Amino acid sequence: MPNRYGRRQKFVWRPKKKDPAGAPSTAPPPPPPPWVELPRDLTANILQRLGVEDVLRNAIMVCTTWRNVCKDPTMWRVINMSKPSFSDDDELEDMCRHAVELSQGELNEIIIEDFCTNELLLYIAQRSSKLKKLRLVSCYCVSNDCLSKAAIQLPLLQDIQIYFCSLSVEFIKTAGRSCPLLKSFTYNKDGCRDELVCDEEAVAVAEHMKGLHHLSLFGSNMTNKGLRAIVDGCPHLKSLDMRRCFNVAPEADLLEKCSKQIKDLKYPYDSMSDYEFSDYVEAYDELQYSMGFSDEGYDFDDEYDEYFDYDDYTDSFSHEYFEHFDDLYPNVPPEWFM
Numbered sequence: 013m014p015n016r017y018g019r020r021q022k023f024v025w026r027p028k029k030k031d032p033a034g035a036p037s038t039a040p041p042p043p044p045p046p047w048v049e050l051p052r053d054l055t056a057n058i059l060q061r062l063g064v065e066d067v068l069r070n071a072i073m074v075c076t077t078w079r080n081v082c083k084d085p086t087m088w089r090v091i092n093m094s095k096p097s098f099s100d101d102d103e104l105e106d107m108c109r110h111a112v113e114l115s116q117g118e119l120n121e122i123i124i125e126d127f128c129t130n131e132l133l134l135y136i137a138q139r140s141s142k143l144k145k146l147r148l149v150s151c152y153c154v155s156n157d158c159l160s161k162a163a164i165q166l167p168l169l170q171d172i173q174i175y176f177c178s179l180s181v182e183f184i185k186t187a188g189r190s191c192p193l194l195k196s197f198t199y200n201k202d203g204c205r206d207e208l209v210c211d212e213e214a215v216a217v218a219e220h221m222k223g224l225h226h227l228s229l230f231g232s233n234m235t236n237k238g239l240r241a242i243v244d245g246c247p248h249l250k251s252l253d254m255r256r257c258f259n260v261a262p263e264a265d266l267l268e269k270c271s272k273q274i275k276d277l278k279y280p281y282d283s284m285s286d287y288e289f290s291d292y293v294e295a296y297d298e299l300q301y302s303m304g305f306s307d308e309g310y311d312f313d314d315e316y317d318e319y320f321d322y323d324d325y326t327d328s329f330s331h332e333y334f335e336h337f338d339d340l341y342p343n344v345p346p347e348w349f350m
Contacts, residue, residue, distance in 0.1 A: 048077045055081050064093050064111050065104075088115035094125040094149060101127040108132060112139055121145040130158040137162040147173040156180040163187040173198040175289065181216045188220025196226040203231030203256030203293055214238025218245025228253035230287070235259045236266060243269055251276035255284060256293070 059071050059081060072082040091111045104127045119140040128151035143166050160183050169191040179199055214234040218241040225248055239260050254260055257280045270277055284290040
């Protein structure tokens with residue numbers, strides 16, 4: 013409509029104001045999940061029960077609160093990687109390294125089954141000077157030289173447990189010298205029945221681990237000599253497990269001394285019902301039995317004498333036997349075949 017001055021009035025559109033009483037209400041944000049409200053120490057306690065693999069694969073991804081808890085060094089004072097896993101060894105090793113990194117030097121105890129390597133063990137030793145307990149089960153790729161190097165870097169070790177691996181006497185000596193706080197030592201084999209006799213390991217323990225309170229030499233090939241050395245050299249022993257040490261048959265005086273000095277004593281033929289690897293040992297026994305071995309041993313000489321008459325054959329270790337190798341291997345000394 014023209015105004016009094018003949019100009020058209022400009023129209024400006026303005027949205028209609030809504031009635032506050034009828035305005036739609038904004039929905040409140042959903043409450044946080046109940047586990048987020050848990051005290052931090054309780055959350056950490058729960059997450060630690062999951063195991064290393066579950067924590068690093070799943071729990072750390074759930075929420076910010078859990079992620080912060082999972083990255084706390086106190087979460088990683090104990091690293092237990094002994095449970096069955098569908099991951100391959102390389103993945104497990106990577107996870108173990110990550111867990112050690114997260115511990116930031118606060119690691120007190122580590123348990124590894126099957127997949128430990130020399131490189132991983134040294135990685136742990138170099139970053140875990142506060143480590144008090146080391147447990148390795150069936151870690152066949154770890155050498156004695158590497159174990160010795162690790163022991164030198166872990167002077168606070170109080171408990172060393174090695175299962176189903178071959179330890180050298182030199183490692184036992186090194187561990188005894190390098191770990192003055194050592195109170196418990198476990199070196200458990202499969203306990204096979206053979207005629208091999210070896211007291212060197214027991215003597216090394218007696219001479220270099222005099223402060224031990226607990227000792228387990230399950231399946232050792234030691235004899236009464238080794239047992240006597242341990243009893244004399246380790247006066248503070250409270251427990252000794254020598255189950256399946258079939259070469260040990262203590263005389264009356266040694267038996268009496270063991271009974272008086274050691275409170276918890278397990279003898280060679282004692283029950284394995286409380287042994288955590290009893291199924292493995294029993295399976296090994298069955299395998300030996302199926303191959304023809306028995307408690308009485310196996311006399312190979314009689315079997316060979318029955319089936320072979322060496323007079324009818326050329327001596328396989330004589331120079332005459334290897335004469336035909338000259339044409340095939342002209343540059344190989346005959347002594348190499350001797």
